[in-house]
Amino acid sequence: MPTSRAAELPVLDQPDEGVAPCCPPLTERPLDAEEAERAAKMFKALGDPVRLRLFSLVASHEGGEACVCDISDVGVSQPTVSHHLKKLKDAGLLSSERRGTWVYYRVEPGVLAAMGQVLTAAGR
Amino acid sequence: MPTSRAAELPVLDQPDEGVAPCCPPLTERPLDAEEAERAAKMFKALGDPVRLRLFSLVASHEGGEACVCDISDVGVSQPTVSHHLKKLKDAGLLSSERRGTWVYYRVEPGVLAAMGQVLTAAGR
Protein backbone atom coordinates (compact mmCIF):
# COMPACT_ATOMS: atom_id res chain seq x y z
CA MET A 1 0.00 0.00 0.00
CA PRO A 2 1.14 3.52 -0.71
CA THR A 3 2.45 5.64 2.06
CA SER A 4 0.22 8.33 3.41
CA ARG A 5 0.62 11.52 1.50
CA ALA A 6 1.57 14.66 3.29
CA ALA A 7 -1.41 16.86 4.01
CA GLU A 8 -0.14 19.56 1.68
CA LEU A 9 -2.44 19.43 -1.25
CA PRO A 10 -2.06 22.35 -3.60
CA VAL A 11 -5.12 24.45 -3.01
CA LEU A 12 -5.16 26.31 -6.24
CA ASP A 13 -8.84 26.31 -6.99
CA GLN A 14 -9.54 29.62 -8.54
CA PRO A 15 -13.14 30.79 -8.46
CA ASP A 16 -13.90 28.99 -11.67
CA GLU A 17 -12.89 28.72 -15.29
CA GLY A 18 -9.31 29.56 -15.83
CA VAL A 19 -8.00 26.53 -17.65
CA ALA A 20 -7.91 25.00 -21.08
CA PRO A 21 -9.72 27.40 -23.41
CA CYS A 22 -9.93 24.70 -26.00
CA CYS A 23 -12.92 26.02 -27.89
CA PRO A 24 -16.36 27.59 -27.66
CA PRO A 25 -19.48 25.63 -26.77
CA LEU A 26 -20.63 23.37 -29.55
CA THR A 27 -23.94 25.15 -29.70
CA GLU A 28 -22.52 28.64 -29.96
CA ARG A 29 -21.07 28.43 -33.42
CA PRO A 30 -19.59 25.79 -35.72
CA LEU A 31 -16.14 24.72 -34.67
CA ASP A 32 -13.42 25.30 -37.21
CA ALA A 33 -11.04 22.52 -38.18
CA GLU A 34 -8.41 23.50 -35.67
CA GLU A 35 -10.75 23.76 -32.73
CA ALA A 36 -12.37 20.49 -33.63
CA GLU A 37 -8.98 18.83 -33.76
CA ARG A 38 -8.12 19.96 -30.27
CA ALA A 39 -11.45 19.16 -28.69
CA ALA A 40 -11.86 15.83 -30.44
CA LYS A 41 -8.56 14.71 -28.98
CA MET A 42 -9.97 15.01 -25.49
CA PHE A 43 -13.27 13.35 -26.28
CA LYS A 44 -11.44 10.59 -28.05
CA ALA A 45 -9.38 9.95 -24.96
CA LEU A 46 -12.58 9.30 -23.03
CA GLY A 47 -14.05 7.30 -25.88
CA ASP A 48 -12.72 3.98 -24.69
CA PRO A 49 -14.49 2.13 -21.87
CA VAL A 50 -11.31 1.09 -20.13
CA ARG A 51 -9.85 4.58 -20.31
CA LEU A 52 -13.07 6.10 -19.10
CA ARG A 53 -13.07 3.79 -16.11
CA LEU A 54 -9.46 4.57 -15.34
CA PHE A 55 -10.16 8.26 -15.58
CA SER A 56 -13.19 7.93 -13.36
CA LEU A 57 -11.18 5.92 -10.87
CA VAL A 58 -8.63 8.69 -10.61
CA ALA A 59 -11.17 11.48 -10.66
CA SER A 60 -13.27 9.97 -7.91
CA HIS A 61 -10.35 8.89 -5.80
CA GLU A 62 -9.65 10.56 -2.53
CA GLY A 63 -7.47 13.60 -2.96
CA GLY A 64 -8.06 13.67 -6.70
CA GLU A 65 -5.17 11.36 -7.29
CA ALA A 66 -4.56 7.66 -7.33
CA CYS A 67 -1.68 5.25 -7.42
CA VAL A 68 -1.61 2.96 -10.42
CA CYS A 69 -1.75 0.06 -8.02
CA ASP A 70 -5.13 1.29 -6.79
CA ILE A 71 -6.78 1.42 -10.19
CA SER A 72 -5.25 -1.48 -12.10
CA ASP A 73 -8.20 -3.77 -11.70
CA VAL A 74 -10.26 -2.95 -14.74
CA GLY A 75 -10.08 -6.28 -16.51
CA VAL A 76 -7.09 -5.79 -18.77
CA SER A 77 -3.42 -6.60 -18.37
CA GLN A 78 -1.03 -4.31 -16.58
CA PRO A 79 0.76 -3.13 -19.73
CA THR A 80 -2.59 -2.22 -21.18
CA VAL A 81 -3.45 -0.16 -18.14
CA SER A 82 -0.15 1.64 -18.48
CA HIS A 83 -0.80 2.23 -22.14
CA HIS A 84 -4.18 3.78 -21.49
CA LEU A 85 -2.90 5.98 -18.71
CA LYS A 86 -0.28 7.26 -21.08
CA LYS A 87 -2.93 8.11 -23.61
CA LEU A 88 -4.95 10.01 -21.05
CA LYS A 89 -1.81 11.85 -20.11
CA ASP A 90 -0.95 12.64 -23.72
CA ALA A 91 -4.45 14.01 -24.16
CA GLY A 92 -3.85 16.40 -21.31
CA LEU A 93 -6.44 14.86 -19.03
CA LEU A 94 -4.12 13.38 -16.45
CA SER A 95 -0.72 14.15 -15.04
CA SER A 96 1.58 11.74 -13.30
CA GLU A 97 4.17 11.91 -10.60
CA ARG A 98 6.48 9.24 -9.28
CA ARG A 99 6.77 8.98 -5.53
CA GLY A 100 9.12 6.22 -4.56
CA THR A 101 8.01 2.95 -5.98
CA TRP A 102 4.59 4.15 -6.98
CA VAL A 103 3.33 6.45 -9.67
CA TYR A 104 0.37 8.67 -8.94
CA TYR A 105 -2.00 10.01 -11.52
CA ARG A 106 -4.21 13.00 -10.98
CA VAL A 107 -6.84 14.78 -12.99
CA GLU A 108 -5.41 17.82 -14.65
CA PRO A 109 -7.31 20.64 -12.97
CA GLY A 110 -9.77 22.46 -15.14
CA VAL A 111 -10.15 19.96 -17.92
CA LEU A 112 -13.41 18.60 -16.63
CA ALA A 113 -14.89 22.05 -16.38
CA ALA A 114 -13.49 22.97 -19.76
CA MET A 115 -14.94 19.94 -21.49
CA GLY A 116 -18.20 20.45 -19.67
CA GLN A 117 -18.43 23.98 -20.98
CA VAL A 118 -17.90 22.79 -24.50
CA LEU A 119 -20.97 20.63 -24.14
CA THR A 120 -23.22 22.88 -22.11
CA ALA A 121 -23.13 26.56 -22.82
CA ALA A 122 -24.19 27.16 -19.25
CA GLY A 123 -22.40 30.22 -17.90
CA ARG A 124 -21.20 32.07 -20.98
CA MET B 1 -11.24 18.22 -1.49
CA PRO B 2 -10.58 21.92 -1.08
CA THR B 3 -13.34 23.25 -3.24
CA SER B 4 -15.66 25.58 -1.46
CA ARG B 5 -18.43 25.72 -4.00
CA ALA B 6 -20.24 28.25 -1.90
CA ALA B 7 -20.17 31.05 -4.45
CA GLU B 8 -23.06 31.77 -6.72
CA LEU B 9 -21.79 30.31 -9.89
CA PRO B 10 -23.68 30.80 -13.12
CA VAL B 11 -27.15 29.67 -12.38
CA LEU B 12 -27.81 26.35 -13.94
CA ASP B 13 -30.74 26.31 -16.24
CA GLN B 14 -33.33 24.11 -14.68
CA PRO B 15 -33.05 22.17 -11.50
CA ASP B 16 -34.31 19.06 -13.22
CA GLU B 17 -32.02 17.19 -15.49
CA GLY B 18 -34.61 15.06 -17.14
CA VAL B 19 -32.97 13.10 -19.92
CA ALA B 20 -30.44 10.39 -20.60
CA PRO B 21 -29.41 8.88 -17.26
CA CYS B 22 -26.33 7.32 -18.75
CA CYS B 23 -24.20 7.32 -15.64
CA PRO B 24 -23.09 9.29 -12.61
CA PRO B 25 -20.49 12.07 -12.76
CA LEU B 26 -17.00 10.75 -13.30
CA THR B 27 -15.86 12.32 -10.07
CA GLU B 28 -18.61 10.89 -7.92
CA ARG B 29 -17.58 7.27 -7.96
CA PRO B 30 -15.77 4.88 -10.30
CA LEU B 31 -17.86 3.87 -13.28
CA ASP B 32 -18.53 0.18 -13.59
CA ALA B 33 -17.92 -1.64 -16.83
CA GLU B 34 -21.44 -1.26 -18.08
CA GLU B 35 -21.70 2.45 -17.39
CA ALA B 36 -18.31 3.02 -18.96
CA GLU B 37 -19.41 1.17 -22.06
CA ARG B 38 -22.45 3.37 -22.48
CA ALA B 39 -20.76 6.67 -21.76
CA ALA B 40 -17.66 5.88 -23.81
CA LYS B 41 -19.85 5.32 -26.82
CA MET B 42 -20.98 8.93 -26.71
CA PHE B 43 -17.55 10.37 -26.11
CA LYS B 44 -16.19 8.22 -28.88
CA ALA B 45 -18.75 9.65 -31.25
CA LEU B 46 -17.40 13.13 -30.56
CA GLY B 47 -13.83 11.91 -30.66
CA ASP B 48 -13.39 12.50 -34.35
CA PRO B 49 -12.69 16.02 -35.64
CA VAL B 50 -15.01 15.73 -38.61
CA ARG B 51 -17.84 14.34 -36.51
CA LEU B 52 -17.34 17.00 -33.91
CA ARG B 53 -17.59 19.69 -36.54
CA LEU B 54 -20.69 18.14 -38.01
CA PHE B 55 -22.26 17.90 -34.60
CA SER B 56 -21.34 21.48 -33.85
CA LEU B 57 -22.76 22.57 -37.17
CA VAL B 58 -26.08 20.96 -36.35
CA ALA B 59 -26.08 22.07 -32.73
CA SER B 60 -25.35 25.68 -33.56
CA HIS B 61 -27.65 25.84 -36.54
CA GLU B 62 -30.77 27.90 -36.43
CA GLY B 63 -33.68 25.95 -35.01
CA GLY B 64 -31.39 23.23 -33.69
CA GLU B 65 -31.55 21.35 -36.93
CA ALA B 66 -29.75 21.40 -40.24
CA CYS B 67 -30.11 19.92 -43.66
CA VAL B 68 -27.25 17.72 -44.76
CA CYS B 69 -26.76 20.04 -47.66
CA ASP B 70 -26.01 22.86 -45.23
CA ILE B 71 -23.26 21.08 -43.36
CA SER B 72 -21.52 18.99 -46.00
CA ASP B 73 -18.59 21.31 -46.41
CA VAL B 74 -16.17 19.98 -43.84
CA GLY B 75 -13.40 18.83 -46.13
CA VAL B 76 -14.37 15.23 -46.75
CA SER B 77 -16.41 13.57 -49.44
CA GLN B 78 -20.15 13.51 -49.21
CA PRO B 79 -20.38 9.74 -48.52
CA THR B 80 -18.02 10.27 -45.63
CA VAL B 81 -20.23 13.00 -44.26
CA SER B 82 -23.16 10.63 -44.45
CA HIS B 83 -21.16 7.93 -42.72
CA HIS B 84 -20.28 10.22 -39.83
CA LEU B 85 -23.83 11.47 -39.46
CA LYS B 86 -24.95 7.88 -39.20
CA LYS B 87 -22.43 7.26 -36.45
CA LEU B 88 -23.62 10.27 -34.52
CA LYS B 89 -27.14 8.99 -34.95
CA ASP B 90 -26.24 5.49 -33.81
CA ALA B 91 -24.60 6.98 -30.75
CA GLY B 92 -27.88 8.66 -29.88
CA LEU B 93 -26.57 12.18 -30.36
CA LEU B 94 -28.51 13.10 -33.45
CA SER B 95 -31.81 12.20 -35.00
CA SER B 96 -32.79 12.57 -38.63
CA GLU B 97 -35.92 13.23 -40.56
CA ARG B 98 -36.51 13.32 -44.25
CA ARG B 99 -38.52 16.23 -45.62
CA GLY B 100 -38.97 15.93 -49.31
CA THR B 101 -35.66 15.90 -51.04
CA TRP B 102 -33.62 16.84 -48.02
CA VAL B 103 -32.74 15.14 -44.78
CA TYR B 104 -32.56 17.16 -41.61
CA TYR B 105 -30.50 16.29 -38.58
CA ARG B 106 -31.16 17.64 -35.14
CA VAL B 107 -29.46 17.31 -31.78
CA GLU B 108 -31.24 14.79 -29.62
CA PRO B 109 -32.53 16.90 -26.76
CA GLY B 110 -30.91 16.34 -23.43
CA VAL B 111 -27.77 14.58 -24.52
CA LEU B 112 -25.61 17.66 -24.26
CA ALA B 113 -26.78 18.31 -20.73
CA ALA B 114 -26.41 14.66 -19.84
CA MET B 115 -22.85 14.44 -21.09
CA GLY B 116 -22.04 17.71 -19.43
CA GLN B 117 -23.23 16.37 -16.13
CA VAL B 118 -21.04 13.34 -16.48
CA LEU B 119 -18.08 15.66 -16.68
CA THR B 120 -19.04 18.30 -14.18
CA ALA B 121 -20.78 17.16 -11.05
CA ALA B 122 -23.16 20.08 -11.18
CA GLY B 123 -26.23 18.66 -9.52
CA ARG B 124 -24.45 17.06 -6.55
Place this chain on the structure above:
DNA sequence: ATGCTGATTCGACGGATGTCAATATTGAGG
Protein backbone atom coordinates in the same frame (compact mmCIF):
# COMPACT_ATOMS: atom_id res chain seq x y z
C1' DA C 1 -41.07 6.99 -67.84
C1' DT C 2 -36.83 9.72 -67.95
C1' DG C 3 -33.85 12.51 -65.91
C1' DC C 4 -31.91 15.23 -62.09
C1' DT C 5 -30.47 16.19 -57.41
C1' DG C 6 -29.72 15.00 -52.63
C1' DA C 7 -28.44 11.30 -49.64
C1' DT C 8 -27.29 6.56 -48.19
C1' DT C 9 -25.02 2.15 -48.90
C1' DC C 10 -21.33 -0.90 -50.69
C1' DG C 11 -16.66 -2.52 -51.28
C1' DA C 12 -12.09 -1.78 -50.79
C1' DC C 13 -7.84 0.03 -48.89
C1' DG C 14 -4.42 1.95 -45.57
C1' DG C 15 -3.64 3.45 -41.19
C1' DA C 16 -4.82 3.74 -36.35
C1' DT C 17 -6.01 1.25 -32.08
C1' DG C 18 -6.51 -2.16 -28.20
C1' DT C 19 -4.56 -6.07 -26.46
C1' DC C 20 -1.11 -9.24 -24.72
C1' DA C 21 3.47 -11.57 -23.46
C1' DA C 22 8.03 -10.55 -22.95
C1' DT C 23 11.39 -7.40 -21.66
C1' DA C 24 13.24 -3.26 -19.67
C1' DT C 25 13.39 0.40 -16.18
C1' DT C 26 13.05 2.43 -11.75
C1' DG C 27 13.36 2.61 -6.90
C1' DA C 28 13.46 0.26 -2.16
C1' DG C 29 15.64 -3.02 0.87
C1' DG C 30 18.49 -6.46 2.31
Place this chain on the structure above:
DNA sequence: CCTCAATATTGACATCCGTCGAATCAGCAT
Protein backbone atom coordinates in the same frame (compact mmCIF):
# COMPACT_ATOMS: atom_id res chain seq x y z
C1' DC D 1 25.65 -5.79 -5.27
C1' DC D 2 21.56 -8.41 -5.78
C1' DT D 3 16.62 -9.15 -5.55
C1' DC D 4 12.03 -7.87 -5.51
C1' DA D 5 7.93 -5.08 -6.53
C1' DA D 6 5.76 -1.49 -9.34
C1' DT D 7 5.44 0.69 -14.06
C1' DA D 8 6.78 1.44 -18.51
C1' DT D 9 8.23 0.07 -23.06
C1' DT D 10 8.65 -3.04 -27.02
C1' DG D 11 6.99 -5.95 -30.59
C1' DA D 12 3.50 -8.48 -32.64
C1' DC D 13 -1.15 -9.29 -33.91
C1' DA D 14 -6.07 -8.83 -34.95
C1' DT D 15 -9.53 -5.69 -35.26
C1' DC D 16 -11.57 -1.33 -35.86
C1' DC D 17 -11.99 3.10 -38.32
C1' DG D 18 -11.88 6.92 -41.67
C1' DT D 19 -11.79 7.60 -46.31
C1' DC D 20 -12.89 7.30 -51.09
C1' DG D 21 -15.24 6.04 -55.70
C1' DA D 22 -18.94 3.64 -57.49
C1' DA D 23 -23.40 2.10 -57.19
C1' DT D 24 -27.96 2.63 -55.27
C1' DC D 25 -32.04 4.74 -53.38
C1' DA D 26 -35.60 8.55 -52.80
C1' DG D 27 -38.16 12.54 -54.27
C1' DC D 28 -39.32 15.97 -57.50
C1' DA D 29 -39.80 17.75 -61.94
C1' DT D 30 -40.37 17.98 -66.76
